[in-house]
Amino acid sequence: MQRLTPQPLTKATFARFGDVVETDGAAPIEINQGFARRCNGLAVIDVTSGGAAVNISLFEAKPRPLPIEIKLMERHPLGSQLFMPLQDRPWLVVVCDDPRDAASYCAFAASGRQGVNYARNVWHHPLLVFDEASRFMVVDRISADNLEELWLEQPLFLSIL
Numbered sequence: 001m002q003r004l005t006p007q008p009l010t011k012a013t014f015a016r017f018g019d020v021v022e023t024d025g026a027a028p029i030e031i032n033q034g035f036a037r038r039c040n041g042l043a044v045i046d047v048t049s050g051g052a053a054v055n056i057s058l059f060e061a062k063p064r065p066l067p068i069e070i071k072l073m074e075r076h077p078l079g080s081q082l083f084m085p086l087q088d089r090p091w092l093v094v095v096c097d098d099p100r101d102a103a104s105y106c107a108f109a110a111s112g113r114q115g116v117n118y119a120r121n122v123w124h125h126p127l128l129v130f131d132e133a134s135r136f137m138v139v140d141r142i143s144a145d146n147l148e149e150l151w152l153e154q155p156l157f158l159s160i161l
């Protein structure tokens, strides 16, 4: 039984899979007469291929049974997919280079102030959360042909720290 142990999520370690959406390391701009700040350019949204439009959605997810079994991986060949937590609670990210190669898997422990933007065609596990009614904003490309899944012959298990 192969186990995956999450590592802290950082821009550097996640770079080949996409963007980490966070204010850490960003340069905020003061706006609204000084009553707000904004950080621009935190992710590259790549969803308009083929003339598609950006889709903004809200997810409400629930925890999976423990130990979390990784038995399915998916990717979106036509667009990126961004997940941003809305309740400041930690969550999990599992990605890989090749779902058939167990050595290519990476698990990340995301803080409640970190989102991820999976680049187009990046293999990832569907949303993984720790808490009931976990709310996320999602930016992606809704289209019938934007999903490829692969069920793993040898599931992996996520070791929760």
Ligand SMILES: NC(=O)N[C@@H](O)C(=O)O
Pocket (backbone or CB within 6 Å): 074, 081, 124, 125, 126, 127
């Ligand atoms: N199914 C769906 O819309 N979400 C997945 O693509 C996911 O990555 O959670």
Ligand code: NI
Pocket (backbone or CB within 6 Å): 074, 076, 081, 124, 125, 126
């Ligand atoms: Ni997805």
